[in-house]
Amino acid sequence: MKATRIDHVGIVVKDIDAALATYAGNFGFTADSKRGGELPALGIKNAFMPVGESDLEFIQPTSSEGPVAQFAAERGEGTFMLSLEVEDIDAAVEHLRAAGARVGNASNGVAFVSMKSTHGVNLQLVQRQ
Amino acid sequence: MGIGATHIDHIVISSNDSGTVAQTFADNLGIEIKRKMIRPGTSAQLAFAKLQEVVLEFAGPPQVTPGEEVKAKLWGMVLAVEDIDAAVAHLRELGYPVSDPRPAVQPGARIASVKDGTSGVPFAVIQYNAIPAEAS
Numbered sequence: 001m002k003a004t005r006i007d008h009v010g011i012v013v014k015d016i017d018a019a020l021a022t023y024a025g026n027f028g029f030t031a032d033s034k035r036g037g038e039l040p041a042l043g044i045k046n047a048f049m050p051v052g053e054s055d056l057e058f059i060q061p062t063s064s065e066g067p068v069a070q071f072a073a074e075r076g077e078g079t080f081m082l083s084l085e086v087e088d089i090d091a092a093v094e095h096l097r098a099a100g101a102r103v104g105n106a107s108n109g110v111a112f113v114s115m116k117s118t119h120g121v122n123l124q125l126v127q128r129q
Numbered sequence: 130m131g132i133g134a135t136h137i138d139h140i141v142i143s144s145n146d147s148g149t150v151a152q153t154f155a156d157n158l159g160i161e162i163k164r165k166m167i168r169p170g171t172s173a174q175l176a177f178a179k180l181q182e183v184v185l186e187f188a189g190p191p192q193v194t195p196g197e198e199v200k201a202k203l204w205g206m207v208l209a210v211e212d213i214d215a216a217v218a219h220l221r222e223l224g225y226p227v228s229d230p231r232p233a234v235q236p237g238a239r240i241a242s243v244k245d246g247t248s249g250v251p252f253a254v255i256q257y258n259a260i261p262a263e264a265s
Contacts (some may be wrong), residue, residue, distance in 0.1 A: 028131010
């Protein structure tokens with residue numbers, strides 16, 4: 001099992017429109033209009049800005065519950081999550097579990113590694129192809 | 130007009146034991162630690178891995194406290210820019226507090242820190258090949 005690429009960096013923000021305006025207007029990035037939006041099941045809305053071969057994902061909590069809302073309540077805005085691309089998500093989950101790591105089941109090509117298995121880093125694995 | 134960023138150059142994971150955190154990532158995720166060093170001046174312990182164009186930097190204090198729980202967090206990122214002087218001038222014109230560009234750990238590179246106004250993300254800009262070889 002090998003992580004091959006930084007897929008994206010998740011950034012929790014209070015106001016996603018303001019953050020996008022800052023990163024576009026001041027820093028020169030362009031939002032990907034084909035991705036992102038409101039995700040009620042996760043209690044968030046998000047948007048993506050490509051930077052080279054990776055993305056910045058801006059995430060605003062829309063609910064008072066869930067890990068994004070918890071992060072926002074405890075730390076405010078900031079760097080929330082690192083997403084790494086793997087070639088085979090099922091094999092990656094199996095490998096990590098065999099190594100003793102706590103990993104959620106893969107769903108739609110995405111799996112989350114428990115922060116207890118990463119010394120506190122919020123880590124997502126994603127299979128793109 | 131922006132800062133002329135071409136890609137994320139590196140992402141910093143800070144902890145109280147960079148060696149252990151880097152080894153966990155290497156063992157569990159197949160990430161190869163390519164380089165370890167002590168940062169001149171601060172003596173911070175650094176370890177580096179590279180995933181295609183992005184470097185993962187594991188940063189920690191000079192000394193590890195024995196028996197202390199290892200705690201890490203995703204800290205911030207450094208964006209590669211084509212012209213660091215232009216990027217700094219642009220940001221200052223917009224009112225951002227930005228440090229003067231200084232030589233980076235990476236040979237020939239200059240780096241400047243953006244100290245506020247980045248949605249809570251500590252970030253810096255870096256330009257490679259910014260210092261002639263004989264001067265770096």
